[in-house]
Amino acid sequence: MAREYKTKSAPIKTTSNLGAMLKGIVWSYVWTAVIFMIAALLFTYTSFDMKNIPVITVITTLTSVFIAGFITARAASSKGWIWGMIAGGIYALILCFINIFTKRPLVFNRQMWTLWLMALGGGALGGMLGINAKR
Numbered sequence: 840m841a842r843e844y845k846t847k848s849a850p851i852k853t854t855s856n857l858g859a860m861l862k863g864i865v866w867s868y869v870w871t872a873v874i875f876m877i878a879a880l881l882f883t884y885t886s887f888d889m890k891n892i893p894v895i896t897v898i899t900t901l902t903s904v905f906i907a908g909f910i911t912a913r914a915a916s917s918k919g920w921i922w923g924m925i926a927g928g929i930y931a932l933i934l935c936f937i938n939i940f941t942k943r944p945l946v947f948n949r950q951m952w953t954l955w956l957m958a959l960g961g962g963a964l965g966g967m968l969g970i971n972a973k974r
Contacts, residue, residue: 856922859914860907863926864933867907874899900954901961904930908965915970923966924959931958 878895881887907930908923915922931954939945 855914856911860911860922860926860929863907863910864929866910867903867926867930868933870906871899871903874902897953897957900957904958904961905965908962909969909972910965911962912966912969913972915966917970919966919968919970920963921966923962923964923969925962926966927958927960927962928955930962931955 874895878892878899882889904927907926908919911922911926912919934954935945935951945951
């Protein structure tokens with residue numbers, strides 16, 4: 840007579856992952872708003888050159904999606920890079936919706952592809968580091 844062994848597998852906590860993703864995306868947009876406000880103050884009250892806007896935008900986007908991926912992956916049990924990439928993708932998707940709601944046509948040009956590559960890559964990197972930085 841064969842003996843049956845019961846094994847416990849770790850349950851997948853999608854609700855806590857989704858809550859962490861929401862938290863990560865909110866914090867990433869808070870970071871974006873703060874950096875853009877500081878940049879606006881610099882442009883207004885100093886002789887900061889306007890040609891630096893694209894550089895500030897790229898750095899802000901990369902750090903924002905990194906934050907979203909990092910916070911999201913800290914709550915994940917595995918595959919932090921995927922959770923981070925999803926968080927970065929949602930960040931970029933929200934930016935696309937904002938673009939549509941401001942009555943601009945959604946054009947998939949070089950800037951749009953760059954945004955998506957930065958969002959997915961930065962989110963994945965944040966996820967890789969976030970999964971290893973668990974509390």
